[in-house]
Amino acid sequence: MTTPPRPLHLAVALDGAGWHPGAAAPDGNPYGPEHWTALVREAEHGLLDFVTLEDPPRRPAAGPLAHRLDALLVAAALAGRTEHIGIVPTAVLDRAQPLHIARAVATLDQLTGGRAGWRTQVTPARPINLDELFTPEVQRPMAELFERAADLVRVVRALWDGVSDEKELRALAPGRFAPADPDPQGSFTAIEPLGGTAGDWLTLDGPALAPPAPQGHPLIFTLAHISLPFRYGARSADVVSVTPHSAEEAAATVAEIRAAQSAAGRADETVHVFADLVVLLDTEPGRAAERRARLDEAHGGPFTSDAHIAVGTPGEVADLLLEWQRAGISGYRLRPAALPDDLTAVTRALVPELQARGAFRTAYEADTLRGLLGLAPRTV
Template identity: 30%
Template sequence: MIVGLEIDGAGADPAAWRAAEVDPRAILTGALAVRAAQRAEAAGVDLVTFADALEAPEDVPGRVSVRLDALGLAARVAPATERIGLLPTITVTHTEPFHVQASVATLDHVSGGRAGWVADVSTSGAAAAVVGRREPAAAAETWREARYVVDVSRRLWDSWEDDAIIRDAASGRYVDREKLHYVDFVAPTFSVKGPSIVPRPPQGHPVTAIRVNTPEALEAARDAEVVLLPASEHLATQIEAVRGSDRLKVGADRTNGSGGTVGDGASAGSRRSVGVTADDAGRAVTVTPDRGWGAGPVVLVSVEVRPHVDGIEGLVAAVEAWVAAGADGVHLRPGSLELDVPVIADELLPRLRELGLVGAAERGGSLRGRLGLKRPRNTFSGSGR
C-alpha cells in the first residue's frame, strides 16, 4: 500500500506551532517542512503533499496567519530529499494553465522525477479579490475548468518529445525544432497554443492528484492518477464512483510488482506480497501490489491524525479496514509535524511493515514507478505535427 503525508505549516492542528518542541520561526524558513519530509522519507513514506490556498489564512489570535507557497516549499524540499514524492497544492481557478504546467514540470526536473501536484479550485470572493482577474464562480464551473487545465497540462508536457534536446555543438543547434509541437488547445475560459517552455518532464507526466471534498471534486477525480478521499462510512461507494467510469483512462494504466498477486481472486483484506519491478527509468524499485492495482487511480484515504496523543493501534486497525474497502493506502495529515511525524516514522510504519502492508523503507525510483504508474507515451511522437 501507499503512504502519504501532508505538510501544512506546523501541522493540521492550528495550535501546533505553540508546542514547546516547535520553533515557530522554522515554519517560514522551510526547516520544519524539510525535517518532516526527511523523517518521512527515511521511514519509507511514499509521498508528501503541501497544503495551500490563494486566500490568506484568517488573522485569528493563537493561529499562524501566514503560509509559504506550496510550490516554492516543494522546491525547497526537493534537493534535501532523494526518494520521496513531492506534490504541492496548486489552485488553478485564478492561475494561468501554461504557468501551472511549466512550474510542475520544473519541479519534476529539479527533483529527478519525483514531482506531482494536487489540483485544486477556489470559489471564494476573497481569492478572486486577491488576484483581481475574474469574479468567483460556483464549484461546478471551477472544477469543469480544472479538468481542462489537467488536460492541457498533459498535452503541454508532451509538446517536447523526449529526444528534442540534441545539443549539437557542430551546427549550433540545442533543440530539434521538428520535435517541438503546438497543442492548439481551446477551452471555454482559456486557450493555449504552446509548445511549453520546459522540456518534457523526466516522468513524462508528473502525477496529478485531486482531493475530494465536494461532489464536483469527486467527478473531477476521474481524471486524476491519485485521489485523496476522506474517511467515511461511504468510502467503498466513493472508491467505486472514482474507478467505475468508462471515461477513466489516465489512472487505469497501472503496473504491479513481479512478486505481486494482483487479480488472483484473493480476498479484499488479504496480505499482498512485496515484489520488485523496474520503474519508468529502468531502476529497480520495490512496490506493494494491492487491491485496485490496474483498476483506476491510486486511492488514498485522507485523515487527520494525532498519534503522539492517540497512539497507533486504532490507526492501524483503521488502515486495515480502509484497505479491505478497496483503498490503495493512506494520506495522513499529522496534527503536529514535530510531534506526530516521529511517531508515524518510528512506530506506525514499522507496524504496518510487520503486517505486510508496506514495502521496504529504502525503495526509490520515480514517483510514477513507486505508485505503479507507467510512464505515458508521448502523444506527439511520430505525428509530424
Template identity: 25%
Template sequence: MSKSPRQMTLVAFLQAQNCSNYAGSWRHASSMTDYLSPEYYQRIARTLEAGKFDMAFFDDRLAMPDIYGDGHQDTVKYGVRPIKLDPTTVLMAMAMATSKLGLGATYSTTYYEPFHVARLFASLDLMTKGRVAWNVVTSMNNSEAANFGRSEHLEHDLRYDRADEFMEVVMGHWDTWQEGAIIADKAAEIFADPEMVKRLDHQGQYFNSRGPLTVPRSPQGHPVILQAGQSGRGLAFAARWAEVVFCKYPTLENGKKQYQALKDGVANAGRDPDSLKIAPELKIIVAETESQAKEQRDYIASLSRPIDGLIMMGETLNIDFSGRPYELPFTDEELAAMSWQGLRDKVIQISGKKNPSVKDFVEASGRGTLNDGPVFCGTGAQVADQMEEWFKSACDGFVLSATSVPGTYEDIVRLVVPELQKRGLFRKEYTDTTLRGNVGLAKPRAGDWRRKN
C-alpha cells in the first residue's frame, strides 16, 4: 500500500483585537472595523474553513502594552494592540459558525491554576466536538504580573520549570476519566464506572490539586498542545510537551537548522519526531499579477510607524526603550533579564553584536514592521513555489499572519490554496471531524503522556 503524500499544515495567526500581529494592519483601508463583534470573527472563520485551513489560532497577552514610556497613552493613541478580548470566548463564537475548522487559544501557565485550564479547555473541546488546541505560554512582562497582583514577572527559566509541573497537573486531570467510563444504564441505574474515574491527588513543588476533573474526554482525547518557545529552555519544554510548534525563521537555511534541532530534541525526549508539527510564521501578500502584489506590499509596508515597534518590543522584552540612549549597548545583566529570549538571541545573531543597543533591536528585530519575519509576495503560483521549497526541508506547514483582515485570508484562499492543492501539497477536503485527525496527530489514550515522558 503506497504511503499518502505529505500534506502541509496551515494555521491562521489571529488576534482578538483591533489589529493583527502586524500593528499597522488596522490602518489598512480594507481592514474591517467591527472587531468587537462576533460577526467579525465568524466571517474570518468561514473563509478559513472554505480554504480547508487546519486551524485558526489566537495569540494573547494579559495586559495592555504599557512598558514603553511607563504608560499606555501611546499604545491607545496609535492603536498598537490596546484591545485584547479573551480568546476562548471568541473561539466559541467562531466554533458556532464552522464544523471542521480547528480553533486554538493561548492561556498562561503563570497566572491561572491548572484545574481551571484543564476544565476550560476540556469543556471547549467537547463543545466543538474535538476541534480545540491550547497554546501553552508562560507570559512575558511585569504589566501582566501587576494585573494579577504580583510585583514582578517570574524569571525566564523558573517560569518554564513551573510550567512543566503545570502541564503534568493539566494532563493528569485530563486522564481522570478513561475512555468508556460513561455507561448510562438507566435500567441498572449506573451512570458511570467509578473504577474508570480517578483522583489525581497531585502534590508538587508549585501545585497541589486533587480532582477528579469534572469533564470527560473529548472525541480527540484531549486538546492539541501548541507551543512557541524558541529559547533553549523553551525548546526543551516544546520537545517534551508540544504537538504543534510555532516558530520564526529569519532565513530558509536557519529554518533547516531549527527544524532539525527541534525534531532531534523530540527524539531525545523519547517521543516520535513525527508526532510534532513545526510551523514557522509567514506573511503572504498575493495578487493576480506580480506587479499588483508588489504594489500591495509597498502600501502595506507604509502603514507601520516607528512607535509600533518600540511599544511591541517593550511588551515582549519587558524593557522600557523610551528613555535609553539609542546607541548605548545593553549590559549582560540587562540582556539576561529580557523576557523573550528568542527575540533577544535573534537580534544578537543578526546584528553580530554581543551587546546590542536600542538601535540594533529596532533594525535587526523588524518588530512592528513588515520585515518582522519572512514575507512571500507574488502571484499564487510564485507564493506556492516559495512555500513548497520551505516545506520540503524546513517545516511541516505555516502559521500565516495577516496584514489586513480579512483580506489577507480571502486572498490566500482564492489564489494560493488552489495552487497548493494542484500540487498535492494541501487537502481538497477535510479528512476528519477533529483537529487531531486533520493535522495528522494520533488520538491519545488516558496516560499516554506519562509513558512518553
C-alpha cells in the first residue's frame, strides 16, 4: 500500500499586482483595505498557513504599481478582518530598531490572537551583480550584515521575553548599542558605542516593554538564496524559504541548512525549509503557458526570477511540490504571477488537488500560526 505524503505547508507571498511584471493592475483601489482583505481572505479560504506582505526598501512593486504601503500597517489592518490565517509582514533590518520591531510584531500577535510573524529581510547597500557576489570584497560586508541581523533577532526575542535591563540587552549583542543620552534635556549628540565599533542601534533607559505575545515568540521567516543567509536562517528563523530549481538542488540546500542548524545548537528544534515558487496555473493543459507568453509580451520580454517558475495544471504543479517534498522541503511560499487569478487558482484548484492526494489539510487545526506549523511556543 502506498504511504500517503506528509501534509505540506503552504503560504502565499503578496506583492503588487503579482510577481510577473507584466501583470495588469487589479480592478478598484489596489492600495485600499478591500483589495488586501479580499486577497488574504481568499488565501484563508484555501486554508493556507500564512501570507507574507512585501516591503523592500529599494524595489518598486512588481507590475504597474509604483507605490508601496507599509507592510506592518497593512498587517494590522488585516488582523480583525481574518480569523485563522497567519499574517507575516516584512520589516527590513537595515535600519531597524529592536524595540520598535519587538513592539510592532508583538502588538500584531495580540491583535490577531497569535497569528503574527515577521519576515526579516537584509538588503545590501547597493545592488550586487552575480559575477561579484562571491568575491571577498562582497562576502565580508555581507557576512557582517547577517551577523547584525542575527544579533537583532536575538535582542528582539529577549524583548519578547520581557528583558528590559539595558546591560542584559547589550550583552546579547556587544557593540551594537549606544548608551542612552546622559543629558536627556539637552540636544542629542552622537555617542561612541560601548563594547564595540558598530554602534548601529540606540537603546533608551527603561525601554517600554513589548506586550506579551500569545505565541511566546511570533514566527520568524526569512528568504535565503546562498550559504550566508542559509546559516543566518538556520541560526535565527523558524522558517527558511529557499529558491532551488530542481529536486537535487532542493536536497542539497536542505542538507546545508540542517548542518548549519546543528552547528547553531538547534538540532532538536523544528526549523522548516520552504521553497519559493512563482506559479502560473490553469486547469486546461497549455493554457498557463499561453498566459505566461501574454504576460511576457506585456512586459516586453521573458520574465526571469530568482525562484523557479512553475507553469502548468494543478496536477502538474502538485507533482512538483510532492517531488521536492521528498527531497526535504516541508512547505512552499507561492508567488502568484498575476493577482488575483493565480491566487484563486492556488486556493480553488491546487489546494483541492493536494487534498485529494492526502497532502494538505482539510480544516485549520490550530488557533496560532506556530500551532499550524507544528512549532511549540517559543522563548529564549
